[in-house]
Amino acid sequence: MQSSFRFIKALKRQPVDCTPVWFMRQAGRYLPEYRAIREKVGGFMGMCKNPEIACQITLQPLKRFSLDAAIIFSDILTIPDAMGLGLHFKTNEGPHFERTVRTKQDVENLPIPDMQSDLGYVSEAVRLTAHEIQHHTPLIGFCGSPWTVATYMVEGKSSKHFSTIKNMLYSDPKLLHALLKKITTASALYLEAQIQAGANAVMIFDSWGGALEYNSYLQFSLPYMQEIVTHLKTKPSTKDTPIILFTKNGGQYLEHIAQTGCAAIGIDWTVDIAQARSRVGHLVALQGNLDPCVLTANPENIVREVKSVLDRYGKGSGHIFNLGHGITPDINPDNVQVMIDTIKQYSPSFHSKE
Amino acid sequence: MQSSFRFIKALKRQPVDCTPVWFMRQAGRYLPEYRAIREKVGGFMGMCKNPEIACQITLQPLKRFSLDAAIIFSDILTIPDAMGLGLHFKTNEGPHFERTVRTKQDVENLPIPDMQSDLGYVSEAVRLTAHEIQHHTPLIGFCGSPWTVATYMVEGKSSKHFSTIKNMLYSDPKLLHALLKKITTASALYLEAQIQAGANAVMIFDSWGGALEYNSYLQFSLPYMQEIVTHLKTKPSTKDTPIILFTKNGGQYLEHIAQTGCAAIGIDWTVDIAQARSRVGHLVALQGNLDPCVLTANPENIVREVKSVLDRYGKGSGHIFNLGHGITPDINPDNVQVMIDTIKQYSPSFHSKE
Numbered sequence: 001m002q003s004s005f006r007f008i009k010a011l012k013r014q015p016v017d018c019t020p021v022w023f024m025r026q027a028g029r030y031l032p033e034y035r036a037i038r039e040k041v042g043g044f045m046g047m048c049k050n051p052e053i054a055c056q057i058t059l060q061p062l063k064r065f066s067l068d069a070a071i072i073f074s075d076i077l078t079i080p081d082a083m084g085l086g087l088h089f090k091t092n093e094g095p096h097f098e099r100t101v102r103t104k105q106d107v108e109n110l111p112i113p114d115m116q117s118d119l120g121y122v123s124e125a126v127r128l129t130a131h132e133i134q135h136h137t138p139l140i141g142f143c144g145s146p147w148t149v150a151t152y153m154v155e156g157k158s159s160k161h162f163s164t165i166k167n168m169l170y171s172d173p174k175l176l177h178a179l180l181k182k183i184t185t186a187s188a189l190y191l192e193a194q195i196q197a198g199a200n201a202v203m204i205f206d207s208w209g210g211a212l213e214y215n216s217y218l219q220f221s222l223p224y225m226q227e228i229v230t231h232l233k234t235k236p237s238t239k240d241t242p243i244i245l246f247t248k249n250g251g252q253y254l255e256h257i258a259q260t261g262c263a264a265i266g267i268d269w270t271v272d273i274a275q276a277r278s279r280v281g282h283l284v285a286l287q288g289n290l291d292p293c294v295l296t297a298n299p300e301n302i303v304r305e306v307k308s309v310l311d312r313y314g315k316g317s318g319h320i321f322n323l324g325h326g327i328t329p330d331i332n333p334d335n336v337q338v339m340i341d342t343i344k345q346y347s348p349s350f351h352s353k354e
Numbered sequence: 355m356q357s358s359f360r361f362i363k364a365l366k367r368q369p370v371d372c373t374p375v376w377f378m379r380q381a382g383r384y385l386p387e388y389r390a391i392r393e394k395v396g397g398f399m400g401m402c403k404n405p406e407i408a409c410q411i412t413l414q415p416l417k418r419f420s421l422d423a424a425i426i427f428s429d430i431l432t433i434p435d436a437m438g439l440g441l442h443f444k445t446n447e448g449p450h451f452e453r454t455v456r457t458k459q460d461v462e463n464l465p466i467p468d469m470q471s472d473l474g475y476v477s478e479a480v481r482l483t484a485h486e487i488q489h490h491t492p493l494i495g496f497c498g499s500p501w502t503v504a505t506y507m508v509e510g511k512s513s514k515h516f517s518t519i520k521n522m523l524y525s526d527p528k529l530l531h532a533l534l535k536k537i538t539t540a541s542a543l544y545l546e547a548q549i550q551a552g553a554n555a556v557m558i559f560d561s562w563g564g565a566l567e568y569n570s571y572l573q574f575s576l577p578y579m580q581e582i583v584t585h586l587k588t589k590p591s592t593k594d595t596p597i598i599l600f601t602k603n604g605g606q607y608l609e610h611i612a613q614t615g616c617a618a619i620g621i622d623w624t625v626d627i628a629q630a631r632s633r634v635g636h637l638v639a640l641q642g643n644l645d646p647c648v649l650t651a652n653p654e655n656i657v658r659e660v661k662s663v664l665d666r667y668g669k670g671s672g673h674i675f676n677l678g679h680g681i682t683p684d685i686n687p688d689n690v691q692v693m694i695d696t697i698k699q700y701s702p703s704f705h706s707k708e
Contacts, residue, residue, distance in 0.1 A: 161682055166647035170655045210603075213645050214626040249564075252605055252624070270606070272568040291567050293520035301524045328515055 005138040007068040008200060011242040011263045011285050013318040019310060019347035020068035021340055022140070025326035026061040027073045031333060033060050044089040045081070048074050054125035055132065062137060064333060065340050068320075069138050069201070072126050072194070076144030076205055079186050080153045082113035093157075100156040102164070107179045112186050115193040122190070123197040130198025138201060141194030143228075145206035145247070146183040147221035150176070153183075162211055169220060176220065184224045188231035195238045203244040203266070204228060210249025217253060226260045233261050244287055248325060251276075258283040269324035274312040286313070287320040290339070295323075295331045299338045306342040315350050359492040361422040362554060365596035365617045365639050367672040373664060373701035374422035375694055376494070379680035380415040381427045385687060387414050398443040399435070402428050408479035409486065416491060418687060419694050422674075423492050423555070426480050426548070430498030430559055433540050434507045436467035447511075454510040456518070461533045466540050469547040476544070477551040484552025492555060495548030497582075499560035499601070500537040501575035507533070516565055523574060530574065538578045542585035549592045557598040557620070558582060564603025571607060580614045587615050598641055602679060605630075612637040623678035628666040640667070641674040646681055649689045656689055660696040669704050 003009060007020040028034055034057060038047065047053050057073040077095055081087035086098030101107060113119050130139050143149075152158070154165040168176045191202045209221040225245055232238040245257050246266025254276055257265050264285035267276050273289050280286065294305040306321075313319040321343050327336070357363060361374040382388055388411060392401065401407050411427040431449050435441035440452030455461060467473050484493050497503075506512070508519040522530045545556045563575040579599055586592040599611050600620025608630055611619050618639035621630050627643050634640065648659040660675075667673040675697050681690070 161647060163647050163650050163682065163684065166645065167650040170645075170648050170651040170659060210624065213623045214605075214629075216645075217624075249603060249624070251568075269567045270564065270571075270603070275568075291520065291524075291570075293515060293517050294524050296517050296521040297524040305524060328517065330517065 003138070003200070005068070005200065007138050007320060008242065010317055010320050011201060011244070013282065013285050016317050016351055017348060018351055019313075019319050019321050019343055021321040021343045022067050022069035022071065023323045023327055023336075024071075026065075026067065026071065027057045027059075028327060029329035030327055030331040030336075031060055031064070044075070045087060048078065048125075049121045051121055051124040051128050054121075055128040058125070058129045058139075059132060062133065065336060066344060067137065067340070069140055070129065070133060071140040071142060071203070072122070072129060072199070074122055074125065074142070076142070076149060076207070077152055078119060078122060079113060079143065079183065079190060080149060082118040083110045083153075083186070085153060095152060095157060097152065097156045100164075101150075101153045101179060102168070104175055104178075107175060107182065110179075110182055112182065112189070115189050119190060119193070123193045126194050126197040126199050130200075134198065134200075139199050140201050140203055140244075141191060141197075141199030142203045142205060143187045143190050145204050145209060145221055146180045146187060146224035146228075147212070148206050148208045149183050149187075150179050151208050151211075153179070162208070169216060173220075180220065180224050184227050188228045191228065191232060192235065192238050195232070195241045199241070201242045201244065201263075202232070203246060206245065206247040206250065209247035209253075214252065217247075217250075218256065221247070222253065222256060222260070229261045246287070254279050264320065266322065267324065272312065273309060273319075274314065277313060277318075282318075285318040285320060287322045289322065289324040292323045292325055292327050292331070295327065295335045295339065297335075299335070302335055302338045303342045306339050307346055310343070310347050310350060313350075317351065321347075357492070357554070359422070359554065361492050361674060362596060364671055364674050365555060365598070367636065367639050370671050370705055371702060372705055373667075373673050373675050373697055375675040375697045376421050376423035376425065377677045377681055377690075378425075380419075380421065380425065381411045381413075382681060383683035384681055384685040384690075385414055385418070398429070399441060402432065402479075403475045405475055405478040405482050408475075409482040412479070412483045412493075413486060416487065419690060420698060421491065421694070423494055424483065424487060425494040425496060425557070426476070426483060426553070428476055428479065428496070430496070430503060430561070431506055432473060432476060433467060433497065433537065433544060434503060436472040437464045437507075437540070439507060449506055449511060451506065451510045454518075455504075455507045455533060456522070458529055458532075461529060461536065464533075464536055466536065466543070469543050473544060473547070477547045480548050480551040480553050484554075488552065488554075493553050494555050494557055494598075495545060495551075495553030496557045496559060497541045497544050499558050499563060499575055500534045500541060500578035500582075501566070502560050502562045503537050503541075504530070504533055505562050505565075507537075516562070523570060527574075534574065534578050538581050542582045545582065545586060546589065546592050549586070549595045553595070555596045555598065555617075556586070557600060560599065560601040560604065563601040563607075568606065571601075571604075572610065575601070576607065576610055576614070579611075579616075583615045600641070608633050618674065620676065621678065626666065627663060627673075628668065631667060631672075636672075639672040639674060641676045643676065643678040644693070646677045646679055646685070649677075649681065649685045649693065651689075653689070653692045656692045657696050660693050661700055664697070664701050664704060667704075671705065675701075
């Protein structure tokens with residue numbers, strides 16, 4: 001079935017009229033209407049677990065901006081939360097787990113969550129949102145990469161050096177593989193459920209793959225993302241849904257990532273998008289890669305930098321404009337408007353027929 | 355003049371009998387004898403500014419381990435401190451400046467510190483230390499890269515997103531260049547002074563170059579390190595002193611860094627050292643790149659990982675064993691001993707004549 005969504009076409013490297021755009025954390029703290037809901041509802045996980053609220057937040061940026069995709073409002077840590085680790089968010093401190101996973105017994109005790117009874121709230125939010133927008137905007141489902149999710153499960157929180165999980169990696173790699181395997185099984189079912197609920201594309205966020213040794217990335221992060229991709233590509237109900245893989249600080253691995261069968265690679269701003277395009281050839285589309293800090297600048301500089309990303313990607317389809325990482329809470333939404341206007345006005349010339 | 359130091363020979367890619375080793379932050383908090391001095395003397399900068407104490411701390415790891423180089427105990431922020439910004443360290447919070455540099459006036463007001471009256475304490479520490487060890491161990495002097503030092507001067511402290519300095523970069527690049535130019539002038543004189551005081555090699559730490567956009571790194575970080583290298587390479591008194599450049603997360607730029615005229619490139623663990631060697635060819639030596647977290651593992655795993663780095667570099671000179679970043683305070687010094695013993699026992703076979 002051919003999609004008419006510009007975002008989906010670009011993911012499949014089919015011709016488009018202009019470069020599609022969405023951006024990571026587009027439904028988030030930089031929006032006053034988001035902060036208003038958050039103040040009313042309270043905790044972050046409370047918002048994620050309420051499908052009506054999650055839907056409402058997902059739609060907020062679409063009301064302000066002409067975006068080519070929505071991404072379901074949720075978190076990469078819903079799976080370990082559903083495994084019973086007790087997730088909560090302290091203000092300005094990021095996620096904390098009540099229980100960590102550090103021993104063989106801990107790993108063996110982890111259940112694979114049930115996608116209905118444990119994580120049905122996510123599918124339900126996807127269903128509600130897809131129903132609202134499917135006539136005009138595609139919806140992205142997502143999960144964290146098994147390695148990235150495992151870092152939080154083992155460390156118990158955000159980490160600077162990842163010493164505890166890396167100690168496991170170097171001292172007991174079999175145990176880490178067992179943990180990753182379990183997260184992978186759950187993640188594959190989770191993305192499958194989101195697609196069945198109406199997600200038009202899915203993305204795997206590997207926020208911490210870049211913290212690994214070069215060869216460890218190829219053993220402990222990429223193969224598990226590969227396994228999720230393979231799972232989805234071999235099921236009739238999910239095989240046509242494009243998958244985006246994003247490893248922050250993963251610029252060295254583009255050729256490897258491109259071989260997984262994903263439709264697109266997300267790249268951060270430390271990668272030159274022109275070089276990235278020539279490295280991956282026609283295998284995949286590219287999503288990125290404006291430095292979010294550009295959005296702190298004045299309009300004229302934002303225009304220059306947005307054009308520079310488009311110029312460097314160059315002519316032809318296969319580019320989804322995005323930030324290189326999530327938008328930060330300090331950004332003025334007016335500056336986002338400048339970014340999007342620039343893309344809409346400047347990018348059509350890259351897609352005109354020669 | 356030929357040096358007989360294994361470390362200096364390896365920097366010049368001359369034959370050695372075994373792979374030399376030293377490691378970043380080898381004089382630091384993981385050592386109980388360091389913590390004892392720190393408790394007695396008090397503040398971190400107080401220790402840096404007392405040449406006898408700085409010398410004593412520099413020598414501590416040499417007394418425990420068979421190391422091939424010492425690095426002077428100091429900090430990359432001595433220059434902005436000497437420019438009058440008021441540096442202090444809060445426990446567990448890293449550096450803070452009393453005054454930041456954000457406007458044209460701020461940059462213009464910055465003095466180039468006098469290497470004797472303002473920074474003489476560093477040269478004096480180098481002189482004392484070199485005098486103590488020059489018959490058996492070479493001494494490394496160092497500074498921060500202009501970009502990295504500038505991040506602290508503009509942000510006022512450690513930063514996650516670098517939004518303030520990146521706002522300057524995108525909104526007023528001329529102002530940032532003026533600041534970088536000033537830091538560069540001071541840094542070149544500073545390394546020159548350290549060499550004249552007895553440093554046998556110097557290293558430039560670009561801890562935050564990896565946070566830049568790909569093309570921004572080539573405009574705002576590398577050219578200023580290049581300028582320091584050029585300054586040192588054109589002065590008779592400093593031209594033979596090997597220079598090591600280290601950009602954390604700089605794996606994408608090895609070919610560019612290798613062209614600067616530096617003797618060696620420091621690499622972190624996200625780079626495969628075998629690939630790095632084939633990328634830089636015979637232009638430079640490589641220093642690195644064990645993940646510091648390996649030192650949290652048990653001895654048998656440390657041995658395996660240390661051997662793996664040596665194996666991947668392979669036969670021949672041009673490798674200085676190091677960690678990919680500074681050792682963390684949680685490491686047991688006994689594990690460092692395991693690392694060093696492994697290098698001493700295992701590496702000679704890579705250097706035997708064929």
